[in-house]
Amino acid sequence: MTTPHLDPPRPATAPEEPAPTAARGANAGDRFFSWTAGLGLVRGDGWIGGVAAGIAARLRIDPLIVRGILVVVGLFGFPVVFLYALAWAVLPDLDGRMPLQDALRRHFEPAQVGILGLMLVGLIPLGPGLVLVGGIPQGMLTPGLGGWSALSALLVGAGLVIAAVLLFIILRAARHSARPADPGVPRTQRTASAADEAPDVSAAATGSGPAAAADAQGTDAAGFAASAPAFSAEFSPGLSPEDAPRDARVLPQSPSEPSETHTLPRSLSEAGTAESKRPHPTEDDAYAAWREQHAAWKVQDDAWRRQQQDADRAVREQARRERQERAAAFAAEAAERRRLRRVTKPRTPLSAVAVVIGVALIAGTATALWQRDVLAPARGLFVAALVFGLSMVAAGALRRRSGFLAFATVATLLAAGTAATVPVVQTLHLGTYWLAVGDSSQPPTSASDPFVQQWGDLTITALDDGVDGTVYVKKGSGSTQIMPGPLDASVRMDIDIITRDAAVDSVDLDGRGAYGYSRLDDVDGVATSRLADGRTRFTAAVGPADARTHHRIVIEQDSGFISVMRPASASSTGGSR
Amino acid sequence: MNEFDTDTDTDTGMIPAPPAAEAPVAEETAAPASTPRPRVRWAGIVWGIVLAAVAATGMVLTGSPDRLDDLVAIVPRLSATTVVAGILMTLGALALISGLVGLLRRAQRTR
Numbered sequence: 001m002t003t004p005h006l007d008p009p010r011p012a013t014a015p016e017e018p019a020p021t022a023a024r025g026a027n028a029g030d031r032f033f034s035w036t037a038g039l040g041l042v043r044g045d046g047w048i049g050g051v052a053a054g055i056a057a058r059l060r061i062d063p064l065i066v067r068g069i070l071v072v073v074g075l076f077g078f079p080v081v082f083l084y085a086l087a088w089a090v091l092p093d094l095d096g097r098m099p100l101q102d103a104l105r106r107h108f109e110p111a112q113v114g115i116l117g118l119m120l121v122g123l124i125p126l127g128p129g130l131v132l133v134g135g136i137p138q139g140m141l142t143p144g145l146g147g148w149s150a151l152s153a154l155l156v157g158a159g160l161v162i163a164a165v166l167l168f169i170i171l172r173a174a175r176h177s178a179r180p181a182d183p184g185v186p187r188t189q190r191t192a193s194a195a196d197e198a199p200d201v202s203a204a205a206t207g208s209g210p211a212a213a214a215d216a217q218g219t220d221a222a223g224f225a226a227s228a229p230a231f232s233a234e235f236s237p238g239l240s241p242e243d244a245p246r247d248a249r250v251l252p253q254s255p256s257e258p259s260e261t262h263t264l265p266r267s268l269s270e271a272g273t274a275e276s277k278r279p280h281p282t283e284d285d286a287y288a289a290w291r292e293q294h295a296a297w298k299v300q301d302d303a304w305r306r307q308q309q310d311a312d313r314a315v316r317e318q319a320r321r322e323r324q325e326r327a328a329a330f331a332a333e334a335a336e337r338r339r340l341r342r343v344t345k346p347r348t349p350l351s352a353v354a355v356v357i358g359v360a361l362i363a364g365t366a367t368a369l370w371q372r373d374v375l376a377p378a379r380g381l382f383v384a385a386l387v388f389g390l391s392m393v394a395a396g397a398l399r400r401r402s403g404f405l406a407f408a409t410v411a412t413l414l415a416a417g418t419a420a421t422v423p424v425v426q427t428l429h430l431g432t433y434w435l436a437v438g439d440s441s442q443p444p445t446s447a448s449d450p451f452v453q454q455w456g457d458l459t460i461t462a463l464d465d466g467v468d469g470t471v472y473v474k475k476g477s478g479s480t481q482i483m484p485g486p487l488d489a490s491v492r493m494d495i496d497i498i499t500r501d502a503a504v505d506s507v508d509l510d511g512r513g514a515y516g517y518s519r520l521d522d523v524d525g526v527a528t529s530r531l532a533d534g535r536t537r538f539t540a541a542v543g544p545a546d547a548r549t550h551h552r553i554v555i556e557q558d559s560g561f562i563s564v565m566r567p568a569s570a571s572s573t574g575g576s577r
Numbered sequence: 578m579n580e581f582d583t584d585t586d587t588d589t590g591m592i593p594a595p596p597a598a599e600a601p602v603a604e605e606t607a608a609p610a611s612t613p614r615p616r617v618r619w620a621g622i623v624w625g626i627v628l629a630a631v632a633a634t635g636m637v638l639t640g641s642p643d644r645l646d647d648l649v650a651i652v653p654r655l656s657a658t659t660v661v662a663g664i665l666m667t668l669g670a671l672a673l674i675s676g677l678v679g680l681l682r683r684a685q686r687t688r
Contacts, residue, residue, distance in 0.1 A: 154655075154660050157660065157661070157664040161664070340612065343612050343615075344612055344613055344614075344615055345615060346615050371641065371642060373642035373645075374642075374645060375639045375642060375644060375645055378635070378639045379636065379639045379640070382632050382633075382635035382636040382639060383632075383636060385628065385629075385631075385632035385635070386629050386632035386633055386636065388628070388632075389625050389626070389627075389628040389629030389630075389631075389632055390625065390629050391625070392621050392622070392624060392625025392628065392629075393621070393622050393625035393626055393629065394625075395618065395621055395625075396617065396618035396619065396620070396621030396622035396623075396625060397617065397618075397622060399614075399615040399616060399617055399618060400615070400618065400621075401618060401621065402618065402621040402625065405621075405625075406621070406624060406625075406628075409625070409628045409629075409632075410628065412632075413628060413631060413632060413635070416632070416635055417635070420635065420638070420639050420648070423645055423648075424645070424648050424649055424652060427645065427649045428649060428652055428653075452649075454652055454653055476653055
């Protein structure tokens with residue numbers, strides 16, 4: 001009877017809901033945040049911040065694919081980490097909260113520290129150093145320096161292989177996770193979201209629910225406001241008091257609060273007093289009747305409200321129970337799948353794995369200790385890898401899966417390869433090195449045991465310390481610089497250079513900081529001759545013949561650059577031996 | 578690695594046949610009456626042999642201290658051509674082994 005009057009005012013309150021958000025988007029900062037909120041990207045339930053999960057949800061793909069692409073792109077030097085942190089800061093989460101907006105409103109939380117840290121990490125350019133592009137020194141790709149060396153081919157190949165393996169792993173993982181996830185995880189997500197919506201739907205259907213319950217005050221106020229104008233018009237001072245009770249009798253049907261309705265009769269009576277007319281006894285009866293009716297309506301209304309709230313609670317409870325049931329069913333299903341998998345595809349028992357690890361550790365360490373030299377670690381690791389590999393074979397024959405053993409084998413092999421490569425690289429002096437002729441602390445060289453450098457840069461300094469020295473260098477490619485130390489020292493350097501196609505230059509220093517470049521064979525006193533194997537031999541003497549220190553420098557280099565620094569005095573006094 | 582430390586591996590993993598306690602569960606969930614016996618893991622055998630062979634080669638190459646000179650002597654002989662050839666042969670070997678494993682699995686399934 002009374003409820004139909006409750007409903008009409010509700011639409012009047014509904015439009016008030018979005019109004020505050022519209023008002024909030026007043027200044028520029030809030031406009032920006034409302035723009036980011038409107039992108040349709042909502043940070044989900046992810047690993048870090050949920051940005052990848054949000055993008056995946058938007059694109060309707062597996063989050064693992066997004067994460068994999070981010071990792072691969074990041075390895076190629078794209079500032080993924082920084083952009084990820086930025087997205088974390090400005091994108092809303094499921095509750096619509098944006099960390100940057102919260103920070104601007106001086107509302108701080110731990111996640112903001114994480115974002116700041118991630119941004120700082122993102123500023124460190126570690127991407128290009130890891131793979132491909134930055135891994136190859138520019139000189140190795142320059143044709144003038146011997147073209148594509150074996151090292152550059154190796155680096156490019158390794159980079160491509162790493163990228164391919166990463167992509168393969170990611171795609172495989174994505175496919176793998178998508179298959180079992182299809183019947184399970186998305187369904188729970190779906191039901192979760194459906195359950196979240198359920199109360200609202202039921203609320204709309206029954207005409208109540210949390211939103212309506214929250215509106216209780218507003219609805220009544222609006223209902224009162226709607227009824228008030230007519231009321232005040234009818235109870236204007238010019239109104240006859242006889243009309244009042246009749247109108248007052250209408251009142252119980254309006255959904256006003258008791259306090260509000262309570263004031264009305266008082267204002268009514270006041271109006272009556274202002275007109276100097278006392279209320280008639282029949283009016284009092286009418287008022288009492290109305291009070292009674294209103295009290296009855298109030299009881300009915302409260303009961304109805306309670307019923308609505310109970311219904312809401314029941315719906316929520318039902319949704320929660322359904323969610324729990326589905327989760328339990330999914331967990332049971334997964335457990336059953338796991339159990340079947342354990343039965344039909346048993347793993348290698350933990351005890352067996354422990355035995356294998358123990359044997360590998362003992363055998364590897366014993367081998368490494370047996371002969372102690374630079375290759376000992378590699379030898380030990382290879383032995384351990386052999387043990388792991390054989391255990392894989394045994395596990396397979398005994399119908400057991402060997403996932404961990406395979407992982408251990410590959411990891412040990414990689415470590416062994418690295419351990420074998422390090423001494424080789426050190427022996428070949430790959431990289432930048434410096435040699436001082438006349439420095440007895442450096443290992444001596446001879447024609448049969450030269451300083452070998454396959455690729456890299458080498459600086460040879462001829463010290464003016466009164467100790468005559470000799471250095472023999474055998475190089476593949478790279479640059480070699482020969483200079484007196486210090487630059488203006490008057491050291492005698494007898495230089496012998498044998499090369500296939502290296503560019504041999506003379507750098508003339510005039511002592512005032514200026515340089516002059518010329519080909520070494522254009523310099524007076526430098527003899528060149530062609531050897532039987534097609535190589536060229538340069539014989540030069542730099543520095544005064546009566547110098548305190550005499551050094552002999554013999555360089556055999558295939559390709560690259562060789563430059564000889566000649567101080568001003570040396571260039572004028574240079575002569576043949 | 579996670580295959581190995583995720584859950585209880587020691588009890589049920591060691592027993593090929595389903596334990597008596599779990600048998601009714603299998604019937605309830607409409608599982609096949611007899612769960613198939615675990616098969617021989619050919620992939621593990623083949624890859625184990627290959628990795629063991631690689632490890633043995635590495636052992637021979639690093640067998641004694643004077644092997645370092647041999648290893649060092651290999652590097653200058655490398656050229657772009659030999660490296661590319663080596664990479665291609667490695668990829669070919671990987672494809673060959675993977676294919677072999679697939680064929681073995683196929684034969685096992687159809688038998």
